[in-house]
């Protein structure tokens with residue numbers, strides 16, 4: 001069975017004391033739900049020290065090399081030593097603002113796999129693609145170009161977040177029908193590329209204006225295994241309500 005996950009992407013928000021306060025209030029009382037928060041890298045250490053049990057800390061980004069002359073960058077081994085256990089790859093904001101294309105994202109996937117570092121692979125279509133009715137082809141291409149080269153063994157237990165770009169930070173949540181249709185398609189493609197066992201073991205999260213009011217409905221879709229939450233993860237109470245939506 002796919003692991004249920006609720007993850008909070010804090011993006012470039014919060015200062016040190018705010019991050020410390022927020023993490024104190026995040027509690028996970030659901031034994032079968034994995035909870036991860038992604039603070040700014042500079043706070044990973046203190047957030048990892050201040051977190052409650054059953055909460056993990058992740059990194060919003062990492063460099064593909066482990067060390068060397070890459071001024072301003074952070075490696076998987078550095079981030080791991082600070083307390084990060086998982087990284088985001090392919091978030092639409094990194095694709096849009098930092099020119100991360102499918103090729104670089106594939107290299108990041110390979111770096112994470114080679115270093116035994118968990119990741120959440122983000123994919124999502126822009127509004128224009130959705131309006132043209134081409135969202136299924138678009139997402140399939142993102143997966144094929146950056147993720148589906150992994151072997152079955154590597155793919156087992158991986159995590160994909162479907163985050164339609166038009167829903168991120170806009171308040172325009174995908175309907176549960178729209179989310180379920182895409183998640184079902186993603187699981188079908190994993191089945192076709194790998195097999196039934198792999199498809200059932202990959203977690204597929206929804207992201208895009210998911211909040212305490214709509215999480216229950218979204219999470220009740222058969223192929224939605226949890227959420228990647230932006231704005232609503234910055235409020236402890238709202239984020240805990242989302243965790244408890246299971």
Ligand code: PEP
Pocket residue numbers: 009163167168169170171207208209210228229230231232
């Ligand atoms: C995100 O950036 O991953 C996200 C889902 O943001 P929001 O929940 O604010 O739409």
